[in-house]
Amino acid sequence: MRSRDGDRTFIYRFFFIIFFFSFALNASEYLISYRYVVKNSTLYNENLDISRAMKKCDGVEQEAISLRTDKEINLKKIISNNFEEFINYIHKLGLHIKHKDKTVNLEHTSTTILTLHTTCFKVDINDNLAKITPLK
């Protein structure tokens, strides 16, 4: 029998299902790209971009890394707290190298660009650890 306020259990179920599926579909997948530029043997620019995936990623799971969360649930903050460890891990994954060297009238300039192209990462955050797994 329906009450005057409507079928509350039905509404609760409906919102719970929507909330559950929205959480389960894409919440744990992130797109990460990294790029840094070295000019004349000096670091010139460094970019690490992190964003949530807007559609589900395909690919096989590769070697994962576990970072300490310190009760943090935001991935950007977790990575910034463990920046060096994560960057070393990205280097191991493989970087594209683009190097240009120019010598004009014995004057030398060089530019090296290292890039991790945008890659989808599956992220599982627990109380203590965040497990980050690349999908390729």
Next chain:
Amino acid sequence: MKYSLLIVALLSTASLLNAFALSDLFGGSDDEASSLEATPAITPTPVSIANTPTIEPIMTPSSNNSNDNLLTQTQRVRVSVVGQGVSPMNTASPAQAYAMAKRAAIADGYRIIAEKVKGVRVEGQDLIENMMIKRSSVRTSVNAMVKNANIVETTYKDGLCEVEMEIVLSYIDFSL
């Protein structure tokens, strides 16, 4: 009869002179001929034509050496490099200077690994006007992808960071 004897004598002297001239040209002394004969595996040619210069025996040992450098299924090649990076002048702290120099040194190490494994593209251009070089330029470029390179050792002194890196190449890395 006189003329025939004269012709025979002339022919014999001509052939003798020709033989001397050939031996002078190719430097074919008896010692060298014996040294060539001492390596029968390389020069299977008969003794009578040992004085003629042949390129094949010289190329054979070098081609064997080049086979040694090829990557086989059971062999692994370790490439070791040292990358250098300099810290910028205006840094907030010595720690930041070290971190930035190390990042630059790693990039340099990656670049050297790529150069060694894949190779470098080199372009040169000289502009000459009135018999004088006006502009001389050399451009090099490297495009590659490097993964699984390891940092072995890091040293930092006087703003210069040196990173020793190595990468192990195996046959399976290239066969997939």
